[in-house]
Amino acid sequence: MLQSLGKYLLFMSTLFIRKESGRILFNRTIDEAILIGINSIIIVAIVSTFIGAVTCVQVAYNLDNAFIPRSTIGFMVREMTILELAPTITSIVLAGKVGSSIAGGLGTMQITEQVDALEVMGINSASYLVLPKVVAAILVFPMLVILAMFLSILGGYVAGTLSGEVTAQEYITGIRDQFIPYNITFALIKSVVFAFLISSISSFRGYYTTGGALEVGAASTAAVTNSVIAILIGDFVLAYLLL
Amino acid sequence: MIEIHNIHKAFGDKKVLDGVSGVFETGKTNLLLGASGTGKSVLLKCIVGLIKPDLGSVTFDGTYFTNNKLDIRQEIRRKIGMLFQSSALFDSMTVEKNVEFPLKMLTDMNKEERMERVNFCLKRVGLEGSNKKMPAELSGGMKKRVGIARAIAPHCTYLFCDEPNSGLDPQTALKIDELIKEITEEYNITTIIVTHDMNSVIEIGDKIFFLHEGKKLWEGTRDEIMDSNIKELNEFIFANRLMRDAKKVEEEEREEEEERQHNGQLSASQGKEKAPSEETVETQDEPQPENPEGPAATTQTGKDKV
Ligand SMILES: Nc1ncnc2c1ncn2[C@@H]1O[C@H](COP(=O)(O)OP(=O)(O)OP(=O)(O)O)[C@@H](O)[C@H]1O
Ligand SMILES: [Mg+2]
Numbered sequence: 001m002l003q004s005l006g007k008y009l010l011f012m013s014t015l016f017i018r019k020e021s022g023r024i025l026f027n028r029t030i031d032e033a034i035l036i037g038i039n040s041i042i043i044v045a046i047v048s049t050f051i052g053a054v055t056c057v058q059v060a061y062n063l064d065n066a067f068i069p070r071s072t073i074g075f076m077v078r079e080m081t082i083l084e085l086a087p088t089i090t091s092i093v094l095a096g097k098v099g100s101s102i103a104g105g106l107g108t109m110q111i112t113e114q115v116d117a118l119e120v121m122g123i124n125s126a127s128y129l130v131l132p133k134v135v136a137a138i139l140v141f142p143m144l145v146i147l148a149m150f151l152s153i154l155g156g157y158v159a160g161t162l163s164g165e166v167t168a169q170e171y172i173t174g175i176r177d178q179f180i181p182y183n184i185t186f187a188l189i190k191s192v193v194f195a196f197l198i199s200s201i202s203s204f205r206g207y208y209t210t211g212g213a214l215e216v217g218a219a220s221t222a223a224v225t226n227s228v229i230a231i232l233i234g235d236f237v238l239a240y241l242l243l
Numbered sequence: 244m245i246e247i248h249n250i251h252k253a254f255g256d257k258k259v260l261d262g263v264s265g266v267f268e269t270g271k272t273n274l275l276l277g278a279s280g281t282g283k284s285v286l287l288k289c290i291v292g293l294i295k296p297d298l299g300s301v302t303f304d305g306t307y308f309t310n311n312k313l314d315i316r317q318e319i320r321r322k323i324g325m326l327f328q329s330s331a332l333f334d335s336m337t338v339e340k341n342v343e344f345p346l347k348m349l350t351d352m353n354k355e356e357r358m359e360r361v362n363f364c365l366k367r368v369g370l371e372g373s374n375k376k377m378p379a380e381l382s383g384g385m386k387k388r389v390g391i392a393r394a395i396a397p398h399c400t401y402l403f404c405d406e407p408n409s410g411l412d413p414q415t416a417l418k419i420d421e422l423i424k425e426i427t428e429e430y431n432i433t434t435i436i437v438t439h440d441m442n443s444v445i446e447i448g449d450k451i452f453f454l455h456e457g458k459k460l461w462e463g464t465r466d467e468i469m470d471s472n473i474k475e476l477n478e479f480i481f482a483n484r485l486m487r488d489a490k491k492v493e494e495e496e497r498e499e500e501e502e503r504q505h506n507g508q509l510s511a512s513q514g515k516e517k518a519p520s521e522e523t524v525e526t527q528d529e530p531q532p533e534n535p536e537g538p539a540a541t542t543q544t545g546k547d548k549v
Contacts, residue, residue: 017313020348024347024348108334109333112329112331112334113327113329113331114331114332114333114334116288116293116327116331117325117327117331117333119293119320120291120293120320120323120325121320121321121323121344121345121348121349122317122318122319122320122321122323122349123348124317
């Protein structure tokens with residue numbers, strides 16, 4: 001465990017020595033960002049919409065008290081999704097989607113000697129392959145999280161109004177009530193941290209694959225489980241430090 | 244010129260390279276010859292630094308490579324073209340992009356110059372018109388050829404090919420061999436080719452290094468190779484011929500068998516008839532030398548005994 005951590009830190013340091021030219025890394029980053037964004041947008045949209053809807057319905061069920069205004073439902077959906085559900089659940093979903101694809105891709109490149117081919121050309125394969133992925137994830141994850149926030153609040157609205165638990169007017173009043181802009185900043189900080197954790201851990205797992213197709217599968221699985229654990233620990237640490 | 248000195252490499256307690264030394268000269272096609280699993284690919288990877296040898300050193304034109312500073316090693320590597328045994332094409336890129344890749348990374352050619360070079364290299368390996376194919380759409384031999392095109396695309400100073408013509412038909416294999424030799428001589432580069440193909444040895448082997456169980460047992464030119472008196476090398480070279488000989492021996496044995504049966508019939512009626520046939524049968528039972536003239540000679544001596 002400690003050994004892996006040490007190896008991981010060493011790996012991260014190799015990303016920043018003997019980098020390729022900025023232009024090449026920039027182009028690679030754009031490619032990776034497009035890949036991550038396009039591949040993830042639909043799953044993020046579906047998950048966040050339903051999370052918003054479910055949150056709304058459950059909050060409504062729990063707020064069965066005449067003294068509490070119905071607009072509280074909108075307020076609570078906003079608070080829960082922006083602070084926790086949108087960044088964290090989205091990141092966990094992305095750990096499965098992006099993490100496994102990063103680890104699988106790098107693992108395959110490793111076992112088919114494509115990484116060696118890069119090295120032989122005098123290219124720092126770690127920085128060429130991994131750095132753009134990490135940077136791209138850091139750029140794209142916050143966008144996906146913003147999308148997720150928006151869609152989960154929308155999901156709550158649709159579920160709440162369709163089920164008749166809350167009127168449109170009440171919901172909108174609720175989501176505008178006591179709005180703290182810092183919460184959005186906090187969520188975006190979380191998404192950046194999670195982006196870094198997922199992309200770097202998955203790259204690390206994939207990059208050090210040895211063996212065959214079986215090991216590539218194992219690396220993907222390890223990438224996802226390790227990333228999810230890291231996200232949850234990171235979530236706790238950030239909440240503790242920044243709230 | 245590439246010099247390697249006393250290279251050792253073990254994986255766990257499995258010794259793969261056991262003190263290999265040698266000098267690979269510039270402008271010559273140097274061949275690493277040896278049976279499957281003797282450590283040829285591992286040696287090649289040790290030379291280019293993909294595998295770190297446990298012991299030993301490699302120098303490229305006088306510059307120490309193994310364990311040298313990263314930027315010096317990288318500098319040398321940028322002059323290396325390498326074909327991997329598994330081709331190692333970038334499978335997310337088209338054939339064209341694969342060949343263009345080193346040009347993009349290592350040279351300052353513009354797009355036009357790069358494409359010109361790509362098309363030229365693809366033509367040299369007989370793959371014009373496959374530009375837009377993905378590696379997954381290629382046959383094994385085609386992948387090999389794309390790999391060669393990629394290796395030779397940026398004018399390299401050192402060329403390493405791990406089995407460039409395995410999986411190719413004899414005609415294409417010959418073409419690839421000639422291509423490598425031509426490039427080597429034309430640009431005066433240092434080429435090391437891993438092979439177990441005797442045809443390549445005869446065609447292009449300027450200098451041959453024979454590896455056996457992690458050791459270099461023999462080195463010399465293709466003219467000398469037939470006359471070597473290393474048992475393992477001879478076994479390797481004549482493996483094919485041995486098979487042919489084995490077939491010949493088989494045929495002879497069948498003929499002998501027929502002859503024996505024939506003689507047997509004769510010896511059944513031997514009592515009344517002459518003795519020689521009996522002697523022949525006896526001599527046939529003696530152990531026979533391997534050489535083709537064997538049986539006749541033995542029969543002869545058998546008769547002489549009488
Ligand atoms: N990464 C590795 N880990 C452990 N053992 C290895 C590794 N790479 C190679 N070997 C072992 O080293 C030995 C030599 O392998 P190598 O690939 O060099 O053979 P080769 O001479 O190239 O054979 P072939 O002609 O079949 O390609 C083999 O016995 C192989 O099992
Ligand atoms: Mg090999």
